Amino acid sequence: MVAIELGARLRHLAWAAVAVVALLLLPPRAAWAAEDPGVPVPPNELITDTGEGEVSAADRDFATKVRLAGLWEMPAGQMAQEKSGDPRIKAIGKEIAAQHTVLDQLVRSAAKKLDITLPNKPNADQQGWLGEMRAASGKEFDQIFVDRLRAAHGKIFPAIATIRASTRNDTIRKLAQRTNQFVATHLTLLESSNLVDFDGLPTAPPPTTAPAKDTTAVLSANQTATNQPSSPLTTPVVAVVVVAAFGVAFLVTRKMWPSGPRRRRRYY
Template identity: 60%
Template sequence: MIAARPTRRLQRWVVGTLATVLVVLLAPAGVARAAGAGDVPVPPNTGLTDRGVGALSAADKDFVIKVRLAGLWEIPAGNMAQEKSKDPRIQNIGKNISAQHVLLDQLDREAAKKLGIALPNKPNDDQQLWLDEMKNANATTFDQIYIDRLRAAHGKIFPAIATIRASTRNDTVRKLAQQTNQFVMTHMTLLESSGIVDYGALPTAPAPAAAGKGPVPVDPGMLQAATSSAPGINTSVILLVLAAALVAGVVTTMRIFRAR
C-alpha cells in the first residue's frame, strides 16, 4: 500500500499534465469560435492609409459631397434642439450631434481638398425643408420632429457608407467612409436614447434573398484561406489529430500503470 502511493501520485501528475496540454492546444479553436460570435474588437482607424491613392469613382465623389451636406443641416438642427427643446435629453443630444458633425465636416473638407472635390455650401432642398419644419415647430412638436428626421436620415445613409467602404479604390475615401460610419452609429444611438423613437412606425426592411442567391457571393477559395493556416491544411484538422494523439497517450499511460 505504501509503495503504491508514489505510483498513484505519478499517475495523477501524468494525466493532469496531458489534460493541461490538451486544453492549451484546443484553446485557440475555442477562442476563434468565441471571437466569431462577436468578441473580436473593431479594428482601429490607424490601420487605414490616407494618401489620396487609388482611382476615384463618381460614387466616391458623391459620397464625399453627401457627408458635407449632412453637416450643413444637422449642425443647425442640433443648435435648434438646444434652443427650442424643453427636454434636457434632447438638448444634450442636439449638442453632441452638432459638435460631432463639426468634426466630421472638418475631416470631410480635408478629404475633399486632397481629392480635388468641390463641396456645396448650403443644404439641398429636402434638408432645407426639414430645417424649416423644425424652425416652425413649437416646443411641444419640435422634439419628435427633430428625432424622427435625423434618425430617418441616418438610417438611409448606412447602405451608402457600406457600399463605398467595401468598393472604393481610393484610400482617403475608404478612411472617410469608416470614420463616417462610426459617427453615424453614434448618432443613431444618441437619437434612440431620447426614448421617443416610434419603432412601430419604421418602414419594414426588404425581404431577404433566397438562400444561396444573396447579393454577396461567397468565394470558396477565400473561405478556405480564412479557415486554414496554410494552403490545403485546415487548422481544426491539425488540432483534432493532436488531440487524438494525446488521448491515445493518456490511455497507454493508464494501461502501463494498471499493469504495475
C-alpha cells in the same frame, strides 16, 4: 511511503495533463464567452490619403452629401441641447453635433485635396426639417429630432458602403470608412432614445434571384472541398483525444494507487 508519495505525484501530474488537454481542445469562443469585446474600430491609418486614383462623379456626390449632413445635423444637435427637456436627448444632440464638427473638417480637407466644390448651406429638405424643429418643443421636438435624424442616417448608410467598396481614390476611400464609423455611432445613439419607431422604417427591397450556377463548376468545387485534408481538431478526433487522456490518467492513477489492507476472512 516512498511509493505512496510517488504515486500521489504521478496522479497529480496525470490530472494536470488532462486539464491542459481539455483547455487546449476547447473552442476559442468558450474562453471569452462571458466578456463583451465591444465593436472593433477599423484601422484607418492603414489606408493611404494621397489623393491618388480617379475621382468619379459618385465620389464627388458622396463628399457633397457628407458636407450637407453636417450643415443641418450640427444645428439640429445644438437645438436638442437647448429645446429638449430630456437629458438623454440633450446628450445625444451634443454628441452628434460634436462628431459632425470633426467629420466636417475631414470632408473639407478631402475636398480641398481633390478640388471638389462643397455646399455652404443645407438643401431645401434639410432646411425644412430644421424649421420643424424650431417650431416644436418638449416631447414633440424630441420625436421630430429623432425621426428626422434616424431617417437621414438610414438613407446615407448604404450609400457609404457603395463608395467604400467601389471608389478608386484613396482619399475618398478613407473618408468613406471614417464616415461609416460616425454614422453607425449616430444610429446607435438615436436608437438609444427609445423613440425610434422600428415598425415604421422603410422595408428593405426583396433579394434579387441569383442566376443558376453551372452544375459542372459546383460539382468540381464540391469535389475539391471533399479532397481537402480535414482539420486535425474535428469532433471525432477531439472526442478520441479526450477519452484517451482520461484513460491514461485512470490507468496511471490505478497503477500507482496503493492497495488498501485486505480484510481477513474469519472462519468460525
